[in-house]
Amino acid sequence: MKKKDISRLLQRYLSGHQEGKDAYFDADEIDELLDSFEESDDYTYYDEVLALGLRLHPGNPDLQVKQCKSYVYNEDYDSALVLIESIAETDNQDLDMLRLECYVMQDSYDKVIEHIEKLIADKCEYLETIFEYIAPILGDVEMTKEAHDFINRGLMLFPDNLILKDELCYNLEMEGDIKKAIEVCNELIDKNPYSNDYWFTLGRLYSISEDYEKAIEAFDFALTCDDSNEELKILKGHCLYMNGNYEKALEVYNDVKKADETYTPRLMPLLAECYVKLEDYEKAYVLLKELLKQKNLHEVSSGSYISYILCCVETGHKEEASDTLMKAAKLFPYNIRILSMLVLAHMENGDEHKAQEATDLLFMAFEEMENKQLDDFKNLYRTGQYFFMKGNIDEALQYFNKVLNAVPGMPYIHLHIAMAYLAKGDIEHFCEHYKKTSPEELFDYLKKVGFDLDGIIDHFGFKHIPPEDLVKEFLKNKDNNN
Known part of the structure; x- marks a missing residue:
């Protein structure tokens, strides 16, 4: 009508x-x-x-x-x-779909299968459509195991059904079997090599598996099919960034910004991170300062605050860096890296009491963290190094031992602990940890940090790194935004 x-x-x-x-x-x-x-x-x-x-x-x-x-x-x-x-x-497609949908929403998968088997026995003419309709609903309500079973039943009957294969690809991703999901996605692309959606999915799957080179290649194919998807371009930019191609990532992000200004607030932190990686701190500082002005403080990520503090330090805005750190500590009271920075700041200000309070909070937050990453331990490791260089040996040992207990294989950890005990005059513990350091690791480390190998026997003569430079090095590690 x-x-x-x-x-x-x-x-x-x-x-x-x-x-x-x-x-x-x-x-x-x-x-x-x-x-x-x-x-x-x-x-x-x-x-x-x-x-x-x-x-x-x-x-x-x-x-x-x-x-x-x-x-x-x-x-x-x-x-x-x-x-x-x-x-x-009987033989009403809408009623059968609604019936099965109700069973799914009532968590009655056994009834779904019972009715499906009845439809199969009755040689239902619209059975393929039923499978296409119900499979996504099972996925939407996170009945992942049931969805996998249902999709497989459908593919046994209709092996060339692309909708079901697409659902299988999604289901495998939800189950964490990214390798198999990629295989299924490639089968879909073989059937329809001009599908923007399939190439986009393939790129996204490769990005999840951290194979950024292949992800970028898949995104490029997707863009040849349809270059209007700005979300796809942003994800491609992310993969370029993760692959170390910061200049190209900047180009992609700026192209998106030019095409649609509504993406500007979202792109500002992404652009800033690229500039940080390129050590163009002035440009990153301007972008992040504008971001903090435009957005509600609670809407800015902890990573953006950390990068902004770094940019403030690098561009000489040290008072601004200190003020921002205090704000960030209130907004993200359990963020491992921000707490570590807070510890260092209190030490730089000579307030050992506050530094210890922040350390206690840091350790408590660390113990309560779920899914700890290696970078979180590296963060504690660097804080321990800072304390060691400042001569706060007991504090350094707190951090080193925390790392050792969690990651015994962390490179140089036994060497650092040995050096800390040597500084305390505790030869017994020095020998205990020194013996666990291989000669290759020892000499590699000494070379990296500038030790005087000729004077090693007398005083482990390491090259002194001024605390303010160590703070900069700590801040420059941008991979631990927690």
């Missing part, structure tokens, strides 16, 4: 409604009016018109199916199933 005819139907309904009486519509007119609401995704009058239709034509099966859909939409699955049973109509 044409839009103007639908408009007349709606106006007739509204006129009757305003007069407090029901206008008459035949069942087809009600059905078409309801279809127009669904197509426009405007359900303002849907329930009212449906109720009117059922009053006028209570036994009409099409309107009863619409009532079932309304029940499902409003999550009243019990009422939907009661109505489906009362209709008792």
Whole structure:
């Protein structure tokens, strides 16, 4: 029906409604009016018109199916199933899909399979459509195991169904089997090599597996199919960044910003991180300062605060760096790297009491962290190095031992602990840890940090690194934003 005819139907309904009486519509007119609401995704009058239709034509099966859909939409699955049973109509695709959807939403997968097997036995003509409809719903409600089983059942019957294979790809990703998901995605691309969606998915899967080179290649193929997807470009920029190609990542981000200014706030921290990696701290400082002005403080990530503090230090805005660190510590009270920076700041200010308080909080936050990453331990490691260089040996040992207990194989950890005990004059513990350091590791480390190998026997003569330079080196490690 044409839009103007639908408009007349709606106006007739509204006129009757305003007069407090029901206008008459035949069942087809009600059905078409309801279809127009669904197509426009405007359900303002849907329930009212449906109720009117059922009053006028209570036994009409099409309107009863619409009532079932309304029940499902409003999550009243019990009422939907009661109505489906009362209709008792066989070979009705809509009713079968609604029935199975209700079973899924009621977490009754056994009933789903029971009904599917009945449809198979009855040689249902629309069985493939049923599988296509239900598989995504199982995925949406995170019934991952059940979804995998259902998809496999469908593919046994319809092995060339691309919708089911696409769902399998998604399901495997949710299960964490990225390698298999990539295999399935490549099968989809073989069937349709010009699909932007398939190439995008492949690139995303490679990015998850940290194979950024292949991810970038897949994104480039996706862009040859459709170059209008700005989200895809941003993800490509991320992969370029992770692959160390910061200049190219900047180009991609700037192209997105030029194409659509609404992306600017989101791109500002991404652009800033590229400039930080390129050590162009002035440009990064300007971007991050603007970001902190424009956004609510709680909307800015901890990583952006850490980068901004670094940029402040590098560009000579040290008071601003200190103020920002205090703000960040309040906003992210359990962030490992920010707490580590806070410890160092208090030490630089000569406030050992506050430094110890921050250390205690840091260790508590660290113990309560789930899914600790190697970089989190490296962060503690560097803080321990700072204390050692400052001559705070006991504090350094706190950090070194925390790392040792969690990551015994951390490079140079036994050597650092040995040196700390040597500084304390504790030869017994020095020897204990020194013996656990291989000669290769020892000489490699001494070479890296500038030890005087000729004087090693007398005083382990290491090259002194001024504390302020060590703080800069600590800040420059941008891979630990927690």
